[in-house]
Amino acid sequence: MKSKNPPEEPAHEDNFLESSRRDFLKHSGLLTAIAFTPSPLVKAAKSGLDEKIADLYEKVPVSLEVNGVKHQLSIEPRVTLLDLLREQLELTGTKKGCDHGQCGACTVHVDGHRVNSCLTLGVLVSGKKITTIEGLAKGDQLHPMQEAFIKHDGFQCGYCTPGQIMSAVACIREGHANSEHEIREYMSGNICRCGAYPNIVNAIQEVKEGGQPV
Amino acid sequence: MKQFQYSRPATQQAVIDAINKPGAKIIAGGTNLVDLMKRGVTAPDKLIDINHLPLKNIAPVKGGLHIGALALNSVVSENKLVVAQQPLLSMALKAGASPQLRNMATVGGNILQRTRCAYFYDTTMPCNKREPGSGCGAIGGYNRMHAIFGASDKCIAVHPSDMCVALVALDATVIVQSKKGTRRIPFADFHRLPGEHPDLDNNLAAGELILGVEIPDNNFAKNSYYLKIRDRQSYAFALVSVAAALELEGNTIKNARLAMGGVAHKPWRLVEAEKVLIGKPVSAETFNIAAQIAIQGAKTYGGNDFKLKLAPATITEALKHASGLV
Numbered sequence: 001m002k003s004k005n006p007p008e009e010p011a012h013e014d015n016f017l018e019s020s021r022r023d024f025l026k027h028s029g030l031l032t033a034i035a036f037t038p039s040p041l042v043k044a045a046k047s048g049l050d051e052k053i054a055d056l057y058e059k060v061p062v063s064l065e066v067n068g069v070k071h072q073l074s075i076e077p078r079v080t081l082l083d084l085l086r087e088q089l090e091l092t093g094t095k096k097g098c099d100h101g102q103c104g105a106c107t108v109h110v111d112g113h114r115v116n117s118c119l120t121l122g123v124l125v126s127g128k129k130i131t132t133i134e135g136l137a138k139g140d141q142l143h144p145m146q147e148a149f150i151k152h153d154g155f156q157c158g159y160c161t162p163g164q165i166m167s168a169v170a171c172i173r174e175g176h177a178n179s180e181h182e183i184r185e186y187m188s189g190n191i192c193r194c195g196a197y198p199n200i201v202n203a204i205q206e207v208k209e210g211g212q213p214v
Numbered sequence: 215m216k217q218f219q220y221s222r223p224a225t226q227q228a229v230i231d232a233i234n235k236p237g238a239k240i241i242a243g244g245t246n247l248v249d250l251m252k253r254g255v256t257a258p259d260k261l262i263d264i265n266h267l268p269l270k271n272i273a274p275v276k277g278g279l280h281i282g283a284l285a286l287n288s289v290v291s292e293n294k295l296v297v298a299q300q301p302l303l304s305m306a307l308k309a310g311a312s313p314q315l316r317n318m319a320t321v322g323g324n325i326l327q328r329t330r331c332a333y334f335y336d337t338t339m340p341c342n343k344r345e346p347g348s349g350c351g352a353i354g355g356y357n358r359m360h361a362i363f364g365a366s367d368k369c370i371a372v373h374p375s376d377m378c379v380a381l382v383a384l385d386a387t388v389i390v391q392s393k394k395g396t397r398r399i400p401f402a403d404f405h406r407l408p409g410e411h412p413d414l415d416n417n418l419a420a421g422e423l424i425l426g427v428e429i430p431d432n433n434f435a436k437n438s439y440y441l442k443i444r445d446r447q448s449y450a451f452a453l454v455s456v457a458a459a460l461e462l463e464g465n466t467i468k469n470a471r472l473a474m475g476g477v478a479h480k481p482w483r484l485v486e487a488e489k490v491l492i493g494k495p496v497s498a499e500t501f502n503i504a505a506q507i508a509i510q511g512a513k514t515y516g517g518n519d520f521k522l523k524l525a526p527a528t529i530t531e532a533l534k535h536a537s538g539l540v
Contacts, residue, residue, distance in 0.1 A: 001302065060220055077220035080248070100249050101315060112439070113317045117247045119319065121241070123220050124265060126418075167314065188448035189312025 062115075062126040066091065068137030075122045082117040085132060093133040093162050097191075103128035104190035107163035108132050114170035117190075133162035136169070142148045144167050144212045148203035164190045168204045169214050177208040215251050221508060222263040226423070230393060233383045234421035240264055243318040244329045245436055253258035254327075254337050255344055255424035260464035262379050264445040267498045269322075269425060272296065278430040283322030283423075288313065290321060291463070300429050302459050304379035305440035320475070325388065325404070327379060328415060329371035330451050334357065342368045343412040350412075356518040358513065359451065362525065363478040369412030373405055373480050374451050380440060382481040383457040386429045390422040397422070405480030428448070434459035434471065445497075447511070454525050456532035460491070467491045467500070472508065473535075477525060484508040496537045498530065504528040 009034070064090060075084060082099075085091045085108070092115060097105030101119040108117045110130040136143035146164050148154070155161040167190045171177050175187045177184035183204050192200065207214060218236070223229045233240055237259030241247055243404055250256045267438035269282040274291045279299055281290055290296055290308035311319060333339045333351030352360050352370050360370045386401040405416045418424070437460040444450040455475035461468045470491040472484040487508035494500040505526035534540045 028452065040512050058217060077218060078215045078251075099247060100252065102455060104312065104314060108315055112315050115318050116245070119245050121220075121244055121248060121261075124241070125262065133373075170313070176313070186313050189314045197537045 011033055013093040020070055024034065024115055060123050060126075062122055064128055064130055066130045067132060070184075071124075077121060077123045078116055079122045081108070081120040081122050081130070084122040085117065085130070091132050091134050095159055097160065102191070103163075103166060105160050105163040107166040108163040109140070109166060109170060112173070114167055120146070133164075133166060136165065143169070144207050144210065144214060145172075145203065147199070148207045152199045152203040153196070154205065155192070155196050160190060160192045160194075164200055166194065168200070168207075172208050172214050173206060176203055180205070216254075216257040218258055219260045220263065220388045221260065222266060222393075226267055226391070228389060229262060229267065229496055230421065230423055232260075233423060234444065236391065240423070241322045242320040243286070244323075244397065246314050246317045246323060246451070250328065250335075253335055255337060256506060260283055263498075264423070271426075276427060278428045279480070280426055280428050281321055282426045284320050285426075287311070287319045287321070287324060288316040291316065299431070299435055300380075300384060301435055302384060302440055302457055302538050303377065303429070305438070306455075308346075308375040308456060309440055309442040309452075309455070310376035321377070321427060323398055324369070324417070325381075325387075325424065326373055326418070327373075327375055328372045330402050331360070331371040334371060341416075343371060343408075346411070353515060357515045359453065359476070360515055361478050362512040362514050362518060362521050363474075364407040365479065365513065366408045366410070366412070368410060369408035371408070371412065372476055372478060373415075374476075375481065376440070376442060376452065376455060378405070378476055378481040379455055379457045379473045379475035381429070382483050383459055384429050384432065384434075385471075385472040386427045389425045390418060391425050392419065392422040394428060396425070398428075401427070401481075408451035408479045414462050415479075418540075433461040433469065437536045437538065438464055439532050441528055441532040443524060448517065453458045454521055454528045456528045458529070458532040458536040459537050460533070462496065462537065467494050467496060467537075472504070473489050474525065474529070477512075477521065484529075486510075496539060498534065498539065500529045501533040501537075501539075502526075504533065 001021050051205050060077055062073045064071055082096055085094050094108055095105040097103035098120045101116045106116055106118040107114050110125055111128050149165060167187055171186045175185050180201055182203050217383050223232045232238055238271050239258035239261055241261045241263055253333045259331050269284040271282045271366050272282055272285055279295060287307050297304050321363050331352055333341045339351040341349050350369055354493060388399045388401060389399050406414055442452050442455040444452055452475045454506045457473045461472040470488045472487050474482045487504040490504045506531050509526045514522055
């Protein structure tokens with residue numbers, strides 16, 4: 001993620017923009033930067049560390065609440081919510097599957113709505129409440145959906161399971177778990193390579209029919 | 215992913231100023247853009263976040279229904295006004311993507327989403343859309359998903375949206391704003407055919423911001439159907455999709471709208487087939503005739519030859535559902 005232009009990537013027509021952005025930061029940006037910024041940046045500028053200044057300037061403050069805990073962070077705008085959760089907050093329950101919004105392993109709730117965290121930039125969820133798989137249980141008491149997945153053997157390798165469970169909880173909350181057909185349609189954004197689908201559907205149906213609050 | 219700057223201009227006017235600069239791109243839901251940036255297909259210099267702009271409203275306007283550009287696909291698909299007045303749009307939205315993606319994707323972003331042609335996505339392959347002049351990998355390549363209408367020797371990619379197929383059928387209008395003021399673009403004129411410039415997906419000018427879409431009132435609510443045929447039951451792009459909307463008087467078709475997805479570089483309105491339906495009785499025979507007219511002029515590329523049979527069959531089936539024959 002750190003390299004600006006990895007060699008394996010082909011040259012793009014807007015490479016000139018990259019250079020002009022750097023020029024902007026080096027020339028005009030630096031003057032205003034020094035005028036308004038704390039001393040570490042000024043020191044860095046005096047040392048000629050333009051690139052470091054550029055990096056610092058490109059970081060964006062983000063405040064968000066994850067599983068009830070508030071965080072104040074400073075992140076690069078290209079960091080996804082998934083990487084932020086896993087790499088910075090060490091919440092590795094949320095899985096990186098395809099990293100392109102095709103498998104659903106990274107599903108989390110943002111302000112109560114399920115999303116693919118791999119396609120969500122961290123800067124876009126500032127001020128929001130995030131719930132991950134780590135936030136479902138109450139202490140040692142598992143969430144009813146977690147219990148049901150265990151009871152119905154709703155997984156084999158388990159890699160897709162955090163995403164499946166987050167999606168399953170949302171599926172019931174949205175009111176889209178009224179039949180096997182509807183559950184399958186509204187769980188279609190979560191792929192299970194082991195093929196545990198029938199058991200996942202059973203688990204969701206049990207929780208739905210049990211009527212417990214999810 | 216290449217580094218970029220991020221900004222969130224406070225007002226609509228400030229957003230329009232910001233997007234008028236080279237290298238700047240708007241980000242809303244990000245479901246398509248972030249994916250393209252990760253793959254190096256696009257590499258903006260600056261992202262302009264517009265998620266805070268007041269463009270999420272869904273409300274009646276004189277003679278129609280307005281849907282804001284930032285309304286989420288999931289919200290629009292379940293909105294009471296949309297379900298009651300424009301069920302075709304609701305059905306099309308629910309046929310697209312996954313629940314997670316629909317919770318992120320906006321109406322404006324859906325309109326502007328780019329083709330899913332594998333050659334467009336693979337930066338090691340030629341693609342005139344991604345890199346003008348490099349050639350088209352899909353012509354003579356793997357083209358199962360590709361166009362049968364309106365393609366050129368430069369590009370045979372298709373527009374991937376389901377929502378847009380419904381909107382073109384419903385005669386929607388796209389409302390855009392720039393420094394020059396607002397402009398209303400009929401939906402059928404919004405997207406382009408590839409021609410010599412497949413790099414241009416649509417006619418949105420530089421510095422223009424989509425504010426929303428308007429759907430005129432109609433009498434299609436009772437007899438609308440969106441039928442999407444794909445390689446799996448859910449969560450896949452269309453091989454062929456059909457938006458069908460009928461206004462019936464007894465057993466006679468008084469008015470008709472037909473459009474297809476997965477067959478062209480733009481959502482493909484079937485005007486000639488609509489004309490044939492009007493005044494005819496509801497019957498499988500009527501629908502078959504319309505379907506055969508709809509497919510006239512189709513051209514296939516090897517991998518997508520099957521669409522010559524699939525497309526008319528899908529039209530007939532969608533019309534049967536819309537009219538209540540099945």
